[in-house]
Amino acid sequence: xxxxTEQFAELNTASTDQALRLTQVAxxxxxxxxxxxxxxxxxxxxxxxxxxxxxxxVKDFQDFISLRTKLAESGVEKAMGYTRSVYExxxxxxxxxxxxxxxxxxxxxxxxxxxxxxxAKNAPAGSDAAVSALKSTVAATTAxxxxxxxxxxxxxxxxxxxxxxxxxxxxxxxxxxxxxKAA
Numbered sequence: 001x002x003x004x005t006e007q008f009a010e011l012n013t014a015s016t017d018q019a020l021r022l023t024q025v026a027x028x029x030x031x032x033x034x035x036x037x038x039x040x041x042x043x044x045x046x047x048x049x050x051x052x053x054x055x056x057x058v059k060d061f062q063d064f065i066s067l068r069t070k071l072a073e074s075g076v077e078k079a080m081g082y083t084r085s086v087y088e089x090x091x092x093x094x095x096x097x098x099x100x101x102x103x104x105x106x107x108x109x110x111x112x113x114x115x116x117x118x119x120a121k122n123a124p125a126g127s128d129a130a131v132s133a134l135k136s137t138v139a140a141t142t143a144x145x146x147x148x149x150x151x152x153x154x155x156x157x158x159x160x161x162x163x164x165x166x167x168x169x170x171x172x173x174x175x176x177x178x179x180x181k182a183a
Contacts, residue, residue, distance in 0.1 A: 007111070007114075007115050007118070008115075010111065011108070011111050011112075011115075014104075014107060014108070014111065015104075018100065018103075018104040018107075021100055022100055022101070025093065025096045025097055026093070026097070029089055029090075029093035029096075032089050033086065033089055036082075036085055036086065036089065040082050043078070044078075047078075051071055054067055054071075055067065076171070076175070077171075080167060080170065080171050083167065084167060087163055091160060094156065098152070098153075098156070102149055105145055105149070109138070109141070109142050109145065112138055113138055113142075116131070116134055116135055119131070119134075120134075120135070
């Protein structure tokens with residue numbers, strides 16, 4: 001016998017499990033970002049100590065210019081490395097969450113379709129038009145979700161390529177500028 005209450009309870013359980021997995025992924029990636037920030041802060045403190053020591057050892061203006069150039073290059077490289085690391089964590093988190101959401105939507109859509117089929121089998125006589133309309137709505141919704149998922153993947157891919165290109169261009173420009181100033 002068909003029991004709609006049980007089916008809705010199963011849908012709710014699946015949705016709760018999905019929300020818990022998404023929360024876990026978010027927390028894991030937040031933890032990764034905090035660790036990255038802590039590591040960068042420790043490295044920056046160490047670099048500042050080394051830079052201060054190097055500044056106290058400068059003997060003439062040429063040494064100062066050379067040290068300044070070296071520190072500027074190092075700073076740009078470290079900043080770009082940090083930016084890349086943050087972007088990688090964010091990108092991986094996005095990929096994990098997108099995968100979970102896609103899996104959840106697929107399961108949800110499958111469960112709704114199953115629910116509609118079971119309801120259709122137990123529908124009273126004369127409700128064929130309403131059942132047909134409900135099936136069409138589910139099919140249209142599934143198609144719309146698939147289209148949005150594909151579009152989201154394309155946008156994410158374009159954004160990823162754009163960020164990588166911008167990072168490379170910035171690194172190249174910074175190195176070129178630093179080299180010009182040193183000359």
